Amino acid sequence: MDLKLKIHNSLSKKKELFTPINPGFVGLYVCGPTVYGEPHLGHARPYITFDVLYRYLDHMGLKVRYVRNITDVGHLEDELAGTGEDKIAKKARLEKLEPMEVVQTYTNSFHDKMDMLNNKRPSIEPRASGHIIEQIEMVKQIIANGLAYEVNGSVYFDVMKYHEDHNYGELSGRILEDLIAGAGEERRTLEGQKEKRNSVDFALWKNASPEHIMRWPSPWGIGFPGWHLECSVMSAKYLGETFDIHGGGMDLLFPHHECEIAQAKGATGKNPVNYWMHNNMITINGKKMGKSLGNFITLSEFFSGDHKSLEQAYSPMTIRFFILQAHYRSTVDFSNEALQAAEKGYNRMVNAKNTLNKLVHPGNEKAGNENAEAAILALCERCFDHLNDDINTAQVLAELFEVSSKANAYQNKQADIAELSLSTFDKMRKIFNLMFTDILGIRDESTADQGGEKLDGVMNLVIDIRKSAREKKDWDTSDKIRDSLNELEINIKDGKEGTTWN
């Protein structure tokens, strides 16, 4: 099939037509979380963004191998004292847990939250700690190529040497001379800085001090792998030395992804990634929500509403809808008002979806209104155009809102469903469901959808009783039923065609 998907490549800073290396197959790697804390709103964004990409590629008939790692070792934490303690190890010490216990706890939580957000699980979810041998091998290769050096049991990547034949900064736009010149006073105190030939060099392998908990033997002594190595190693192992798409948050662009490129080229000489994609940040009061500022709200807190900044609980689908209403490369600012707007929009669209799926078309093969017919057909096409234009989910949702209005109008007889031909109506319904459910990955959280047959039966009975009451103008009974159901979060709507609920 002819691919028309254009994606913004961070490497060229342009939208490029996506062409997979192997026709029909796509290798997709997304940087996963470091599992040392509860996942927060910021984590929702990349995984929803790339989930939609994954779903869309899949819809187009491509066989996608989606690899997303779990970082359970390796990130150094630069304490003020400069001890360079591993994040996982630090958390373990603070919580008096085994490091792997910490890892498991937060990995489980991460999985739970991702499931709730309706993100599909990746094809492979490798852990850094399970690939120590491969990481050591890659370090050896880079040393053999003369682009890394060992000092006191640690191995550093020689950026200056690499830059002689390559361009360190090709992704981030950094200029090496500026990086060296711009090294501030505060950075001089960081662990290992004095061992490096140059301040811009980064660790591939770090010597472990005796009190360091996570440690592995290596040709350079007991230690642990460096910051950026795992992604290079695991992407190469499962997707090949050069693969199609690498995604992640913009905050990872430098140094993490820049270093990945350098490591990969330093090891294999090959460009590791054809298309780099970066999602923008979620902000709170205009500032990036993240660990370092401590201004994050966890997904659990959103789902329960249990946080001082939250006026209410927000469901997983409200969060998903909220994120999808903005383009992935724009920042999106959190606020209660914005989330409440997303919640209402989401509810409106879900209700419209259910309405649409229950509509019965009279079956006319000719459109009653050629203009309406043409408009709907054009709208259907535009949904795909928007996705092809760098996954513009905001525009897709705008189109689906148009369909929602139509569906409601047909239901209420405020517009004639026969204005569309049967085939166009079917197409509209099919594409709405495809976009909403399959590609945008939005799930129906309403009671009606989850109550099952028994609830349906009960509700039919209740509505029938209420109908009798209403016919007798027994408004007390009628309103009592409505109010009581409301308390159970079941809403009654009296329409022309009878009463419905959700």
Add this chain to the structure above:
RNA sequence: GGUCGCGUGGCCGAGCGGUUAGGCAGUGGUCUGCAAAACCUCGUACGGCGGUUCAAGUCCGUCCGCGACCUCCA
């Protein structure tokens, strides 16, 4: 300080050379026992100042404001 990005109506957010984004809130209607929902209607926005162009939120310059990265971060 360096590199990059952003500033759109009350709020959130698409668009990025000429045509309605959309959602939420608000206005006025229709419907309705009441309510809710729904549908229709209305608002005419693109930080300031210059410039390019027949035509500019949309391109260029400049100024102001904000942010990201340069240290772990999605």
